[in-house]
Amino acid sequence: MKIGLLGGTGKEGRGLAARWASAGHQIVIGSRDPAKGDNAAAAAAEVVVVCVPYSGHAATLRELAPQLDGKIVIDLVVPLAPPQITRVFVPDGGAAALEAQRLLPGARVVGALHHVSSVHLADLAYPITGDVLVCGDDPAAKGIVIGLVGDLGMRGLDAGPLANAVALEAMTPVLLYLNKRYKRAGLGLRIAGLPDGDPERVPEPSPELVR
Amino acid sequence: MKIGLLGGTGKEGRGLAARWASAGHQIVIGSRDPAKGDNAAAAAAEVVVVCVPYSGHAATLRELAPQLDGKIVIDLVVPLAPPQITRVFVPDGGAAALEAQRLLPGARVVGALHHVSSVHLADLAYPITGDVLVCGDDPAAKGIVIGLVGDLGMRGLDAGPLANAVALEAMTPVLLYLNKRYKRAGLGLRIAGLPDGDPERVPEPSPELVR
Numbered sequence: 001m002k003i004g005l006l007g008g009t010g011k012e013g014r015g016l017a018a019r020w021a022s023a024g025h026q027i028v029i030g031s032r033d034p035a036k037g038d039n040a041a042a043a044a045a046e047v048v049v050v051c052v053p054y055s056g057h058a059a060t061l062r063e064l065a066p067q068l069d070g071k072i073v074i075d076l077v078v079p080l081a082p083p084q085i086t087r088v089f090v091p092d093g094g095a096a097a098l099e100a101q102r103l104l105p106g107a108r109v110v111g112a113l114h115h116v117s118s119v120h121l122a123d124l125a126y127p128i129t130g131d132v133l134v135c136g137d138d139p140a141a142k143g144i145v146i147g148l149v150g151d152l153g154m155r156g157l158d159a160g161p162l163a164n165a166v167a168l169e170a171m172t173p174v175l176l177y178l179n180k181r182y183k184r185a186g187l188g189l190r191i192a193g194l195p196d197g198d199p200e201r202v203p204e205p206s207p208e209l210v211r
Numbered sequence: 212m213k214i215g216l217l218g219g220t221g222k223e224g225r226g227l228a229a230r231w232a233s234a235g236h237q238i239v240i241g242s243r244d245p246a247k248g249d250n251a252a253a254a255a256a257e258v259v260v261v262c263v264p265y266s267g268h269a270a271t272l273r274e275l276a277p278q279l280d281g282k283i284v285i286d287l288v289v290p291l292a293p294p295q296i297t298r299v300f301v302p303d304g305g306a307a308a309l310e311a312q313r314l315l316p317g318a319r320v321v322g323a324l325h326h327v328s329s330v331h332l333a334d335l336a337y338p339i340t341g342d343v344l345v346c347g348d349d350p351a352a353k354g355i356v357i358g359l360v361g362d363l364g365m366r367g368l369d370a371g372p373l374a375n376a377v378a379l380e381a382m383t384p385v386l387l388y389l390n391k392r393y394k395r396a397g398l399g400l401r402i403a404g405l406p407d408g409d410p411e412r413v414p415e416p417s418p419e420l421v422r
Contacts, residue, residue, distance in 0.1 A: 088377045094301065130403035133385065160388035166299045167385045170378035174344065177371035178402060182410045188403035191389060192341035199393045 001148070004028040004045025006038045006060055007052035012076070015121025016049060016113075016152070022124060023151040042067035047148065049074045049113075050100065057096055061103040069106035072141045074148075075165075076113040078172040086177035088170045097135070097165035110136035110145045111165035112156065114172050117186025121152075128152075130188025133159035133168050157191060157199060212359070215239045215256025217249045217271055218263035223287065226332025227260060227324075227363070233335060234362040253278035258359065260285045261311065268307055272314040280317035283352045285359075286376075287324040289383040297388035299381045308346070308376035321347035321356045322376035323367065325383050328397025332363075339363075341399025344370035344379050368402060368410060 003020055005013045008029035017027045028045050030038030042048055042064040048071055052060050057077050061068070077096040081089040093099035097111035112134040120126045132149045134156045136142040142158060149156030159168065171189060178187050214231055216224045219240035228238045239256050241249030253259050253275040259282055263271050268288050272279070288307040292300040304310035308322035323345040331337045343360045345367045347353040353369060360367030370379065382400060389398050 087372055087374050090301070090305065090377060135385075157389060158392050159385050160392075161298055163298050164381075164385050164388065166301060167378065167381035170375075170381055174346075174370050174375050174378045175402075177375065178368060178405070181369050181371075182405060184404060187405055190401040190403040191386075192399035192401040193395060194389070194393060194398055 001047055002026045002028065002045045003148070004030065004041035004048040006030045006041055006048060006050050006064070007056070008041065008049075010051055010053075011118035012113075012116075012121065013049070013051040015118050016051070018124060019121060019152045020148070025148075025151065038064060039067065042071075045071070047072045047074065047144070050077055052077065054079045054091070054096060058099060058103060061100055065104055065106075068104050071107055072138075072144060073100060073104060073107045073109045074113065074145055075100045075109055075111050078114055078169045080173065086173050086180060088173050090166070090170065094163075095165035095169050097162055097169070101137075101162060108136070108138040108141035109162060110134060110138070110141050111162060111168055112145055112149065114168045115175055115189045116152075116154070117188065120186045128154050128188070129190065130154070131191050131194075132156045133164075133189070135159045135162055135164040135168060137162045155196075155199075157194075212258055213237045213239065213256045214359070215241065215252035215254075215259040217241045217252055217259060217261050217275070218267070219252065219260075221262055221264075222329035223324075223327075223332065224260070224262040226329050227262070229335060230332060230363045231359070236359075236362065249275060250278065253282075256282070258283045258285065258355070260287065262287055264288075265290045265302070265307060269310060269314060272311055276315055276317075279315050282318055283349075283355060284311060284315060284318045284320045285324065285356055286311045286320055286322050289325055289380050291384060297384050297391060299384050301377070301381065305374075306376035306380050308373055308380070312348075312373060319347070319349040319352035320373060321345060321349070321352050322373060322379055323356055323360065325379045326386055326399045327363075327365070328399065331397045339365050339399070340401065341365070342402050342405075343367045344375075344400070346370045346373055346375040346379060348373045366407075366410070368405075 241252030
């Protein structure tokens, strides 16, 4: 697929670009300076990923709304209130992804990839162990994004309606707190009780297998 | 310790009572009918667990505020808007635990145990695999609760300030969605990248060990 990355010159965007490119997708990277390249990235791609900082989220989407009409927009932006990045910050719209859908009524907004460390993404050989929770109100768009998550080398799980982006985005400051508290980098989330592999196929495990 | 359970006759409360009792703690169970026994449970215990439905949360705490003054209050209540229990519902106060702290300014409120299935809790032989994220603004109270989580047979992790209860509570509808979507029961959360055991002691793992 042709994937555009808005704010793709940041660490997260670069890691996504490298992994998707190595899986055979065509990548169009927009700069964090919207005038420079986000416009082209939005116009050319079938799927557009928003990875700008939250401070530039609304302005970027407002400007690119015409180019994003009808497209799948993956929003992985996490609202943070620096310097307190280890404390949940709920924006006026509840979640960045909900704000995105309101700013882009014609787009198919999907929230995903909030818990994947840019450090791990950039290291293509690193086996990322966390699950990627994917939410959205358009089931077909959600299915395509779950497939794209698989192409990154991770497991995407359907996490419900776009309203559930509130939970997914709010978990990121918690993970940043855990990184600091337990002196780790790039901790992620995993669904406990769901064994590795395709969640649609594996049977209910026995307690022994889960452990 | 002497642990009081408000709403302890519900499924979640019964499971907690059985597990803590078998670890040697003394349990005082209050009924879901506040007049019947919550008062005694609140007055007698050193640590009080709130496991009433969200619809009765504020009223219960308002009534028992004098008995809860100065105590550790573990709030595991999740705000839900039935029948849509698989969609995040953010209450006016942001989180039940934040509302509790406002209603009980003299108590040491800790949010925890939002992601533990009552089905698994009730089966004492079941090895629960998820991590228990514990948040609060009183570090000593949080440490005691992390110890009590260990007595339940699970790992408690310090998840930051009480404000982070927004994320922990909001994740429960997401887990309920995943249960339904992938035909499971009692899915939980696990922190990816943090190996089993004491998170304060284990060293940074190599990617091979993580996998």
